[in-house]
Amino acid sequence: MAAARGAKNRIPQLEWAEAAPAPIVLVSGPEAFLADRAVQAVREALRAATPELEVHDIDAASYAAGELFTIASPSLFAEPRLIRVEGVEKCSDAFLEDAKRYVQQPAEDTTLVLRHAGGQRGKALLDLVRGGAGDGVEIVCPEIKKDQDRLGFVQAEFRRLGAQVTPGAARMLAAAYSGGIGELAGACAQLVSDVGKRISEAEVGRATEGRVETTGFKVADAATAGRGADALVLLRQALSTGTDPIPILAAVNMKVRAMARVYGAAGSGGQLAKQLGMAPWQVDRALREVRGWREEDLARAVDLAAETEWRLKGGSRDPEYALERYIRFIAAKGRR
Known part of the structure; x- marks a missing residue:
């Protein structure tokens, strides 16, 4: 579990790989790929428990007043709900006011996922959630930019895929895909699919032949x-x-x-x-x-x-x- 980053943080802070449902799930940080994975993990966990899960999406930037409460209100058959909110860092004033009210008393059988990529907009809402309103959790998705962080991501990906990679092969792969980590994750998965569970420098060299890095x-x-x-x-x-x-x-x-x-x-x-x-x-x-x-x-x-x-x-x-x-x-x- 990630360490708390300040005195106002009274809720669990999790790594993206630890993502799990809660009444309020704050997915914070600029790394979009990891955030998408975390949100998907929450959805899969909820759907595994309740196949009839209702899923709703809200764009916080174009939000109209009352939309959140309409979606969260109990339906005829009272199916569990997942409400995914994108762009909280660009939210409308109406969303900010409604969300601050909602997190004080979340609807039953409803998971609200708030995606905030960074910046000051929406800070009052984040402070409420981090302070414990709604009995939530925060999933932290920091940017993976440094060489060491990218290398660690490659090694973690192969572990997640149940594969072994030599140190040199991991380094070569991290260097060969210097763009977004989504591409890097895809390369790891493709290697395992093509080569198997043991990845050496020779396999990475063949797979990345011609790549600049x-x-x-x-x-x-x-x-x-x-x-x-x-x-x-x-x-x-x-x-x-x-x-x-x-x-x-x-x-x-x-x-x-x-x-x-x-x-x-x-x-x-x-x-x-x-x-x-x-x-x-x-x-x-x-x-x-x-x-x-x-x-x-x-x-x-x-x-x-x-x-x-x-x-x-x-x-x-x-x-x-x-x-x-x-x-x-x-x-x-x-x-x-």
Whole structure:
């Protein structure tokens, strides 16, 4: 269970995978894919218990006064209801007033799901729910954006699918699908369907052949291994075929950040993994790759990463050269 985020939170806060029915279910956070999954899980749980479940949808932005109470009022046969409300962060004044009244005394046999993607609009309603009105729960769906979070999502997806994935294969897959996590989840499911329950780097390599970011990790692997000539050949091949340099830079930066985190750290791989919030295999790889680096050169690499990103995003007339220069620096461990 996720930890409460403030003193006003008096209701359970759940991860999206723990989604379950309650009189009021607040689904908060910007990650739409996880929110959709959470709402679907609530619906499936209710329908499994009551096949005749009535499902109603409300758009909070175009809501008309009284609509919520009309839907929630008992029907002739008193079937259980699920009322799903989208766009609470854009809600009309009428919805806000009705919802604040409703959560104080929810209808029996009714589950109200409130989807709020973020922002201040509707905060008074959220505060009521989080304060305990309606005996609700909150399902938190934060944005999955950081490399480590995306990698964790891939690993969790394979566990959910009952499959095993090697660390390298998970990393390759997370890099190959750098867009929305819906695409990433679909790739995990497709791999399990095509390959089976054991996923290695070879299977991911075949499945992601030609994708930009897989090439990026080949460049990054060569650079951090000190194979500068190989890294530059791979880079030029990628750029010559129209590959976007930004994902290549992201792949290199992911490794540089890992090296910076483990530099000078003392302890076993397992101990460092706990201290740094990294997987043991990530720590072991970063410790290998950081050998031979001096602290001042590694600090310069971190600075150069930000400078290179700025140049790639319009700060230079020759962005490809900027990326080349950065990769040469990494491959030489800063000793130029």
